Amino acid sequence: AQSVTQPDIHITVSEGASLELRCNYSYGATPYLFWYVQSPGQGLQLLLKYFSGDTLVQGIKGFEAEFKRSQSSFNLRKPSVHWSDAAEYFCAVGEGYNQGGKLIFGQGTELSVKP
Amino acid sequence: GAVVSQHPSWVICKSGTSVKIECRSLDFQATTMFWYRQFPKQSLMLMATSNEGSKATYEQGVEKDKFLINHASLTLSTLTVTSAHPEDSSFYICSAIPGVGYSNQPQHFGDGTRLSIL
Numbered sequence: 745a746q747s748v749t750q751p752d753i754h755i756t757v758s759e760g761a762s763l764e765l766r767c768n769y770s771y772g773a774t775p776y777l778f779w780y781v782q783s784p785g786q787g788l789q790l791l792l793k794y795f796s797g798d799t800l801v802q803g804i805k806g807f808e809a810e811f812k813r814s815q816s817s818f819n820l821r822k823p824s825v826h827w828s829d830a831a832e833y834f835c836a837v838g839e840g841y842n843q844g845g846k847l848i849f850g851q852g853t854e855l856s857v858k859p
Numbered sequence: 860g861a862v863v864s865q866h867p868s869w870v871i872c873k874s875g876t877s878v879k880i881e882c883r884s885l886d887f888q889a890t891t892m893f894w895y896r897q898f899p900k901q902s903l904m905l906m907a908t909s910n911e912g913s914k915a916t917y918e919q920g921v922e923k924d925k926f927l928i929n930h931a932s933l934t935l936s937t938l939t940v941t942s943a944h945p946e947d948s949s950f951y952i953c954s955a956i957p958g959v960g961y962s963n964q965p966q967h968f969g970d971g972t973r974l975s976i977l
Contacts, residue, residue, distance in 0.1 A: 778965055787865070787952050787968040788903075834902065838965070845891055845956050847966055849902045 746771045748837050750850035757825050758858045765820040765853050767835030776838035777818040778847065779809055783831045791833075794818065805829070830857045862886050863955050865969030873977055874945060880938045880972045882953030888933035889955035893966060894926070897950045909936040933959060943976045950974075 747770045757763050769775055776795050780788040792803025799811040809820045818835060835850040862885040870878055882892055890911050895903040907928050908916040915928035925947075927939040936955075940947050950973050954966040 776965075780968070785950075785971070785973070787863075787970040788954075790965055790967065793965050845966070846893070846905060846908065847903075847954075851902050 746837055746839075746848050748835055748848050748850035750833075750835055750853050752853050753851065754854045754856065756856040756858060759827050760824050763820075763822045763825045763829070763855070765833050765835075765855070767818045767820065767850060768816050769818065769835075769837045770816065771837050775818075777809075777811060778836045778838060779803065779807070779818075779820045780834045780836060781831050782834065782852075788834065791820070825855075825857055827857045827859065830855055860886055861957055861967040863953065863967050863969040865953055865972050867972060868970060869973045869975075871975045871977065872943065875942055878940045878943055878974060880940075880951055880953075880974075882936045882938070882955070882969055884934045884955045884957070884967075887955075887957040888959050889957060890933065890959050892930060892936040892953055892955045894928060894936075894938050895952045895954070897952060897971070899950075903952060906938075911936075940974065943974070945976045948974055948976045 749768045751766050778793045779791040782788045791807050792801050794801050794811045802808050807822050811818050833853045836847040838847045864883045864885050866881045892909040894906045896906050897903050905918050906921045909928045909930040911930045911933050917923045930936040950971050952971040954968045957964045
């Protein structure tokens with residue numbers, strides 16, 4: 745069965761430090777992979793997606809993620825974290841549209857940023 | 860682009876009443892929309908897939924008579940929580956995939972509706 749694991753429930757980093765949020769997936773075919781961010785009391789905003797092609801994808805707000813098939817991972821990175829990055833981050837694997845287009849979400853990682 | 864609007868953003872009502880939540884795609888058409896439920900400090904749980912012009916597909920364990928979904932147009936899906944009780948209190952989020960028919964696009968999410976049943 746498809747699944748997504750985000751091993752870190754909560755991460756705290758200092759402002760200006762680098763960030764890496766981990767995501768591992770289990771999926772039978774080539775996955776569609778996503779990272780979303782959620783601020784408290786709000787919906788989800790798409791940071792970036794991987795469908796095919798270059799395994800290093802760039803997103804909004806200075807985020808990037810790298811798809812590593814051999815490790816079944818899609819880790820999110822940012823070289824320098826800003827206080828406004830504090831939020832909940834969700835990794836998701838998606839079925840192709842002709843399979844319903846559903847998303848399977850990880851448990852989420854809460855990011856706190858120290859001044 | 861790809862803006863999804865949810866209304867209302869917050870609703871408080873008495874136990875036993877029915878509550879309707881609207882999900883609109885403002886600048887695109889969407890054959891497929893989704894409804895999620897999110898408990899505090901938890902991930903999103905998919906409730907159902909809403910397809911324009913046809914019946915919604917519910918996930919296992921979700922009561923279709925309790926959570927009525929209507930996707931009457933390519934820009935609007937509604938979720939009605941019927942005879943709501945305190946255990947239905949939650950954060951409900953909708954999303955939409957841009958496109959009519961086949962669409963290799965990501966889901967775009969609304970800002971959610973916080974439902975509180977007294």
